[in-house]
Amino acid sequence: EIVLTQSPATLSLSPGERATLSCRASQSVSSYLAWYQQKPGQAPRLLIYDASNRATGIPARFSGSGSGTDFTLTISSLEPEDFAVYYCQQRSNWPPSFGQGTRLEIK
């Protein structure tokens, strides 16, 4: 099973700042990686799939990059509603697996 390691565990930033979240895979997942946002009491929301494709309705301030084992989710200018937990997920190898999450909190 592929292990996804996200860093940092917690990221403290202010609205308007740029956020950079990382996800590293224990072996190559090609570009088969997604990012999700989860707010308290809510189900996860798909943001990015295949490393860099925004899902329907996702604002352009969210972007994804990377391939192989190293991936990045960037939020160009944080809005108040962006403070949440973010998970990466791979579908390259069965079973699909998730990272442990990065908590993005208001500084």
Place this chain on the structure above:
Amino acid sequence: QVQLVQSGAEVKKPGASVKVSCKASGYTFTSYDINWVRQATGQGLEWMGWMNPNSGNTGYAQKFQGRVTMTRNTSISTAYMELSSLRSEDTAVYYCARPLHPGDYYFDYWGQGTLVTVSS
């Protein structure tokens, strides 16, 4: 619009079984797999398995093999996840999720979650 509506919260004793339902609407139920993902309180997401509503075929994560059963009733567009031999570590919110594309493992539609509490 696509919706997945899950059954309500459950409280079970250790050793018991729980069956969670997921009613789909807004799309052709048999065209997309239903996957199940769980999340213990304050923890991350854990994929449990998938079920093809058309064929009934299933695939389970090794961790849950022998304890989980995923089924469906196509006449009412509802998927079910049954977990047996419950233990305290199974206390979690259980989500059903539909993939972005048929046969895919990116999930763009999720149920609201069902809290299952295992306690003596």
